[in-house]
Amino acid sequence: xxxxxxxxxxxxxxxxxxxxxxxxxxxxxxxxxxxxxxxxxxxxxxxxxxxxxxxxxxxxxxxxxxxxxxxxxxxxxxxxxxxxxxxxxxxxxxxxxxxxxxxxxxxxxxxxxxxxxxxxxxxxxxxxxxxxxxxxxxxxxxxxxxxxxxxxxxxxxxxxxxxxxxxxxxxxxxxxxxxxxxxxxxxxxxxxxxxxxxxxxxxxxxxxxxxxxxxxxxxxxxxxxxxxxxxxxxxxxxxxxxxxxxxxxxxxxxxxxxxxxxxxxxxxxxxxxxxxxxxxxxxxxxxxxxxxxxxxxxxxxxxxxxxxxxxxxxxxxxxxxxxxxxxxxxxxxxxxxxxxxxxxxxxxxxxxxxxxxxxxxxxxxxxxxxxxxxxxxxxxxxxxxxxxxxxxxxxxxxxxxxxxxxxxxxxxxxxxxxxxxxxxxxxxxx
Amino acid sequence: xxxxxxxxxxxxxxxxxxxxxxxxxxxxxxxxxxxxxxxxxxxxxxxxxxxxxxxxxxxxxxxxxxxxxxxxxxxxxxxxxxxxxxxxxxxxxxxxxxxxxxxxxxxxxxxxxxxxxxxxxxxxxxxxxxxxxxxxxxxxxxxxxxxxxxxxxxxxxxxxxxxxxxxxxxxxxxxxxxxxxxxxxxxxxxxxxxxxxxxxxxxxxxxxxxxxxxxxxxxxxxxxxxxxxxxxxxxxxxxxxxxxxxxxxxxxxxxxxxxxxxxxxxxxxxxxxxxxxxxxxxxxxxxxxxxxxxxxxxxxxxxxxxxxxxxxxxxxxxxxxxxxxxxxxxxxxxxxxxxxxxxxxxxxxxxxxxxxxxxxxxxxxxxxxxxxxxxxxxxxxxxxxxxxxxxxxxxxxxxxxxxxxxxxxxxxxxxxxxxxxxxxxxxxxx
Numbered sequence: 086x087x088x089x090x091x092x093x094x095x096x097x098x099x100x101x102x103x104x105x106x107x108x109x110x111x112x113x114x115x116x117x118x119x120x121x122x123x124x125x126x127x128x129x130x131x132x133x134x135x136x137x138x139x140x141x142x143x144x145x146x147x148x149x150x151x152x153x154x155x156x157x158x159x160x161x162x163x164x165x166x167x168x169x170x171x172x173x174x175x176x177x178x179x180x181x182x183x184x185x186x187x188x189x190x191x192x193x194x195x196x197x198x199x200x201x202x203x204x205x206x207x208x209x210x211x212x213x214x215x216x217x218x219x220x221x222x223x224x225x226x227x228x229x230x231x232x233x234x235x236x237x238x239x240x241x242x243x244x245x246x247x248x249x250x251x252x253x254x255x256x257x258x259x260x261x262x263x264x265x266x267x268x269x270x271x272x273x274x275x276x277x278x279x280x281x282x283x284x285x286x287x288x289x290x291x292x293x294x295x296x297x298x299x300x301x302x303x304x305x306x307x308x309x310x311x312x313x314x315x316x317x318x319x320x321x322x323x324x325x326x327x328x329x330x331x332x333x334x335x336x337x338x339x340x341x342x343x344x345x346x347x348x349x350x351x352x353x354x355x356x357x358x359x360x361x362x363x364x365x366x367x368x369x370x371x372x373x374x375x376x377x378x379x380x381x382x383x384x385x386x387x388x389x390x391x392x393x394x395x396x397x398x399x400x401x402x403x404x405x406x407x408x409x410x411x412x413x414x415x416x417x418x419x420x421x422x423x424x425x426x427x428x429x430x431x432x433x434x435x436x437x438x439x440x441x442x443x444x445x446x447x448x449x450x451x452x453x454x455x456x457x458x459x460x461x462x463x464x465x466x467x468x469x470x471x472x473x474x475x476x477x478x479x480x481x482x483x484x485x486x487x488x489x490x491x492x493x494x495x496x497x498x499x500x501x502x503x504x505x506x507x508x509x510x511x512x513x514x515x
Numbered sequence: 516x517x518x519x520x521x522x523x524x525x526x527x528x529x530x531x532x533x534x535x536x537x538x539x540x541x542x543x544x545x546x547x548x549x550x551x552x553x554x555x556x557x558x559x560x561x562x563x564x565x566x567x568x569x570x571x572x573x574x575x576x577x578x579x580x581x582x583x584x585x586x587x588x589x590x591x592x593x594x595x596x597x598x599x600x601x602x603x604x605x606x607x608x609x610x611x612x613x614x615x616x617x618x619x620x621x622x623x624x625x626x627x628x629x630x631x632x633x634x635x636x637x638x639x640x641x642x643x644x645x646x647x648x649x650x651x652x653x654x655x656x657x658x659x660x661x662x663x664x665x666x667x668x669x670x671x672x673x674x675x676x677x678x679x680x681x682x683x684x685x686x687x688x689x690x691x692x693x694x695x696x697x698x699x700x701x702x703x704x705x706x707x708x709x710x711x712x713x714x715x716x717x718x719x720x721x722x723x724x725x726x727x728x729x730x731x732x733x734x735x736x737x738x739x740x741x742x743x744x745x746x747x748x749x750x751x752x753x754x755x756x757x758x759x760x761x762x763x764x765x766x767x768x769x770x771x772x773x774x775x776x777x778x779x780x781x782x783x784x785x786x787x788x789x790x791x792x793x794x795x796x797x798x799x800x801x802x803x804x805x806x807x808x809x810x811x812x813x814x815x816x817x818x819x820x821x822x823x824x825x826x827x828x829x830x831x832x833x834x835x836x837x838x839x840x841x842x843x844x845x846x847x848x849x850x851x852x853x854x855x856x857x858x859x860x861x862x863x864x865x866x867x868x869x870x871x872x873x874x875x876x877x878x879x880x881x882x883x884x885x886x887x888x889x890x891x892x893x894x895x896x897x898x899x900x901x902x903x904x905x906x907x908x909x910x911x912x913x914x915x916x917x918x919x920x921x922x923x924x925x926x927x928x929x930x931x932x933x934x935x936x937x938x939x940x941x942x943x944x945x
Contacts, residue, residue: 107664107806118663215661221807223653223661231645231653233548234537234827359813362792376537376824377651381813383789394807397664409839 089122090404093153095175096166097130097137100189100216103393104163104400105139115397119404129153138389154179161403163396164188173197180204180212185403189216189396195290195306198297199419211406213399218291219244219368221391222384223398228298228372235374239339240299241511244291246366246386247275247282248314248334252351253364256331259319274366284313285349288336295370296338296347302422304338304347310427312350320467321437321506324477325353327465329515330435331361332508344425353435353510428486433462433510435479436488438495439502442472446500450476453498457491459483462514473502479510519552520834523583525605526596527560527567530619530646533823534593534830535569545827549834559583568819584609591833593826594618603627610634610642615833619646619826625720625736628727629849641836643829648721649674649798651821652814653828658728658802665804669769670729671941674721676796676816677705677712678744678764682781683794686761689749704796714743715779718766725800726768726777732852734768734777740857742780751867751936754907755783757895759945760865761791762938774855783865783940858916863892863940865909866918868925869932872902876930880906883928887921889913892944903932909940 092108094101108115108125116122128141129150147153154162154175162179164186166172173193176186181204188194194201194217205212215225219242228237243249250272251265260268266283269275281287289309296304314334325332330353339346354361359381363369368386373379385391440446447464454461460481468474480488488507495501522538524531538545538555546552558571559580577583584592584605592609594616596602603623606616611634618624624631624647635642645655649672658667673679680702681695690698696713699705711717719739726734744764755762760783769776784791789811793799798816803809815821870876877894884891890911898904910918918937925931 103806111664111666111805114666115664222810223657226661227653227657230832231656231828232824233831234541234545234824236541236544357794359792362789364787374824375541376533376820376827378815378818378821380652380815381811383811383813385808385810388808390806391808394662394664394804397806398661401663402660 087121089124090119090160090407091124091126091158092161092163092400093126093156093159094128095150095153095162095164095172097128097141098165099389100392100396101128101165102138103389104165104396105141107390107393107397109139115401119401120408121404123400123404126159127153127156150175154182154184159184160407161185161187161400163400164190165396166190167192169193169196176201177204180208180210183208183210185211185213185407187213187396187399187403189214189392191217191287191290191294195293198294199303211403213402214294215399216392216395218294219370220384220386220388221394222368222370222382222386223395224295224370224382225298227382228295232372232374232377235376237299237340238373238375239337240295240370240372241335241337241360242292242295242368242370243333243360243363244336244368244370244386245282245285245288245334246368247279249363249368250274250366252314252317252332252334255317255319256322259322261319262315262317283315285311285334288334288349292336292338292347292349295336296345297419299338299372300340300345300422301420302345303419304345304424308347308424310348310350314351316506317351318506320475321508324437324465324467324475325435328463328479329356330354330510331356333360333363335360335511337511340422341425343422345422346425346430348427348430351508353508354512355515358512428489429484431482431484433480433482433514434488435477435508435510436492437505438476439473439505440476441500441502442474443500447476449498449500450495453494454478454480454491456494457487459488459491475505481514517551519554520549520590520837521554521556521588522591522593522830523556523586523589524558525580525583525592525594525602527558527571528595529819530822530826531558531595532568533819534595534826535571537820537823537827539569545831549831550838551834553830553834556589557583557586580605584612584614589614590837591615591617591830593830594620595826596620597622599623599626606631607634610638610640613638613640615641615643615837617643617826617829617833619644619822621647621717621720621724625723628724629733641833643832644724645829646822646825648724649800649812650814650816650818651824652798652800652812652816653825654725654800654812655728657812658725662802662804662807665806667729667770668803668805669767670725670800670802671765671767671790672722672725672798672800673763673790673793674766674798674800674816675712675715675718675764676798677709679793679798680704680796682744682747682762682764685747685749686752691749692745692747713745715741715764718764718779722766722768722777722779726775727849729768729802730770730775730852731850732775733849734775734854738777738854740778740780744781746936747781748936750905751938754867754895754897754905755865758893758909759786760784760940761786763790763793765790765941767941770852771855773852775852776855776860778857778860781938783938784942785945788942858919859914861912861914863910863912863944864918865907865938865940866922867935868906869903869935870906871930871932872904873930877906879928879930880925883924884910884921886924887917889918889921905935
C-alpha cells in the first residue's frame with residue numbers, strides 16, 4: 086500500500102484531542118515508523134460547533150459516526166467515545182467492513198471483547214486496544230508478545246489513578262477517605278460521581294481485559310470480585326504502617342490449579358514491594374512468569390497524551406499490518422478457564438477488631454480463629470489505657486470461607502464491639 | 516510455512532540452557548503463540564562431552580558452529596556465545612545465508628550493531644536482540660513499537676545487576692566497596708575479575724544499544740562516557756541520605772538540542788524517584804517521552820531463565836515473520852546524532868571536600884565556585900568537633916567544564932585537604 090493510511094476518529098474528548106495532537110506534532114516521525122504517511126480523514130463528534138483543544142479542519146468534523154464506519158476510504162477506525170452503546174455497534178460495523186479498529190474503551194472490551202475479537206478474525210481486520218488499560222503504559226503487547234515464552238502466573242496492578250492518588254494522600258497525611266476524595270475532586274482526579282473509581286468498577290473492567298490477555302481466556306466482568314476503598318480508615322493505614330505494610334487498591338489475576346482468581350480490593354503489601362512505591366496518580370502492573378520471574382511496568386495511567394501515546398502506537402501497528410498485507414496470525418482460541426469464587430480463594434488477612442479490654446479477650450478471639458483453621462502471624466494491641474481497644478491481627482494463608490466463618494463467630498462474642506475492617510494481604514510474609 | 520521452524524543454537528551456557536529449558540517446558544504454549552511448531556535442530560558448543568543443566572539429545576550437539584550457520588535446514592540462528600569473535604563473523608554469515616538471527620550478545624551489538632543491521636536488511640532477514648539489555652525485561656520492542664508515537668527525551672537505567680546489588684548492600688548496611696564486592700563475589704553475583712561490571716563497561720555496552728534504538732541512531736560504545744562505582748564511600752552514601760538521595764549506577768541517554776548525551780556513572784537520585792526503589796540485582800529502565808510522560812520497566816536483568824524469556828520471545832517473533840513471509844518493514848536509516856562531550860553536558864553535582872576547620876573556609880570555597888558560575892543548592896558540614904571536617908555541596912545545574920575549573924581552583928586552596936568525591940545528581944531538585 087503506497088497511499089497514506091486513512092484514519093477516522095469516533096469521539097474527540099480528552100484522549101481524542103491527545104491523539105490528534107500527537108499525530109500533528111510527531112507526524113513525520115510516525116510516518117517513518119509506520120512505513121508511510123497517515124492522514125486523518127474524518128472525526129465524528131457529538132457537537133461539531135464545540136471549541137476544542139486541538140485544531141481540526143471543520144470539514145473533517147461530522148456528528149454522524151456512520152460516516153466514519155461506513156466510509157470505504159477509511160482504513161482504521163479509532164473509537165474513543167467511551168460507554169457501551171453506540172460504541173460497540175459502531176466498532177462491530179467497522180470490523181464487518183474489514184476496517185481495523187483501535188480503541189481505548191475498557192467497558193466495551195470487558196463486556197464484548199470476545200465478540201469483537203471474533204468479528205475481527207472473521208473479517209481479517211485488526212482489533213487493538215493498548216490504550217484501554219493503564220493509559221500510556223505498554224502492557225497488552227508486552228503480555229502478548231514479549232512474554233510469549235512464559236506460562237504467566239499472576240498479574241497484579243494498580244490500575245486506577247484516582248484511588249491511588251487518594252490512598253497516597255491518606256498514607257502521607259493521615260486524612261480520611263472523605264477528605265481525600267474531596268481533594269481528588271478539587272484537583273480533577275476524581276469525578277463528581279466517583280463511584281466507578283472508588284468502588285473498584287473501573288479497575289474491574291481493566292483486570293478483566295488484562296486477565297483475558299495474560300491467560301488467553303475470556304474473563305467476564307461479572308466474574309470479577311470487587312471491593313472499593315471507602316471503608317479504609319486512617320487507623321487501618323496507621324496499623325498497617327506499624328506492621329510494615331502499605332495499602333493499595335490492587336487488581337489481581339492469578340492462575341491456580343487450572344482455575345483463575347480475578348479480584349479487585351484494597352490490599353496490604355509489604356513496604357519493600359515495588360508496587361508500594363507507586364504513588365499519586367501513577368499506575369503499575371506487576372507480572373510474574375515462570376521464566377521471566379517478576380516484572381513491573383510503571384507509568385501514567387490516564388490523560389490525553391499518555392493514553393494517546395498508546396492509541397497512536399496501535400494506529401501505527403494497524404498501518405504496518407495494512408502495508409505488509411494480512412493481519413498477522415489468527416489468534417489462538419481462548420481457553421476455558423473457570424473463575425474461582427472468592428470464598429474459595431486463599432489469602433492472608435488483616436483483621437481489625439474493636440474489643441473491650443478485659444482478661445481473656447485475646448484467648449476467646451484466638452480460640453474462634455483456631456476453630457476455623459485460621460492461624461495468626463502477628464497481632465498488635467492499640468490504646469492500652471483506653472477501653473474499648475483495637476486488636477489487629479494478620480493471619481497466615483487461609484481460605485476465605487474459613488476466615489468468614491471465624492469472623493462470624495468472633496462477631497458473636499460479647500467482648501467484641503465490632504469488626505472494624507478486614508483487608509487482604511499480598512506479598513511475602515514479613 | 517507449514518513445517519516446523521528450525522532453530523540452531525550457538526553456545527549453550529547459562530542463557531542457552533535457559534532457552535532450551537523454556538522450549539522444552541513451554542513448548543506447546545509457544546507453538547500456539549508462534550503459529551506452529553519449533554524444533555531445535557543443532558546446538559554448537561565448545562565441548563560436546565561437558566555435563567549440562569538441560570537434557571539435549573547428543574546427536575544435536577556439535578563443536579563446529581559452521582554446521583549451524585551454514586545448515587540450509589536451519590531457519591533461525593540463536594547466538595549465545597558471548598564475546599566479539601567468532602560471534603560476530605558467525606552472525607554475519609548466518610544473515611548472509613538469509614537466516615534470522617536472535618542474540619543476547621551486548622558487546623557484539625554495541626560494537627557491530629550497525630553492520631549486522633545493514634546485513635539483515637540486505638538479506639531480508641530478522642536481527643532481534645531483546646535479551647541483550649536488561650535480561651528478561653521487555654525494552655527493545657516497547658521502545659521500538661509501543662512508544663512509536665513519541666519523541667523520546669531520555670532513557671535512564673539501572674542495567675547492571677552486580678553493581679546494583681553492591682550499592683544496595685552499601686546503602687543498607689554501611690559496608691565499604693571492597694566488602695560489598697567480596698559479598699557479591701561470594702554469592703556469584705560478581706565475577707572473579709569484576710572490572711567489566713564495577714567500572715561500568717557492561718552498562719556502557721547496554722546503553723549504547725538502548726540509545727541507538729530509542730533515538731534511531733548509531734551510538735558507538737567508544738562515545739559513551741563511563742565511570743564506575745569503586746570510588747563511592749560509606750561517607751558519600753551517608754551524606755547522600757541526609758540530603759534525601761540514593762546512589763545508583765545509572766546509564767543515561769538524553770537528546771538535547773539535536774545532540775545526544777550518553778553516559779554511565781554513579782548518580783544520586785531523590786529517594787522518591789522510582790529508580791531509587793530498585794534494589795539488589797534487579798534492573799529497571801526509566802523512559803521519558805513527549806506524549807507518554809514517565810515510564811519505568813522493572814525486572815530481573817540477568818540469569819538463564821529471565822534472559823531466556825527474552826530470547827525465546829525473539830525466536831517466536833522470528834518464527835511469526837517467517838510464517839507470514841517477509842520481514843516486516845525495512846527499518847528507517849539511522850539518524851546522524853552527534854554525542855556531546857562530557858565536558859559540555861549540564862548536570863547537578865554532589866561535591867565532598869575534606870577541609871581544615873578555620874574561619875573563612877566556606878567563603879573561599881564558595882568564592883571559587885562563584886567565579887566559575889557554579890551556584891550552590893545546599894551544603895552540609897560534618898564533624899563539627901574534629902579537624903579536618905567534611906564539607907558537602909550540592910550544586911544547581913552547571914556545565915561540567917565549569918565545575919571542573921572550579922574544582923581545579925578549589926584543589927589549590929590551602930585549607931582544602933582533598934576533593935573526596937564528585938557525584939552527578941539527577942532528578943528534580945529537592
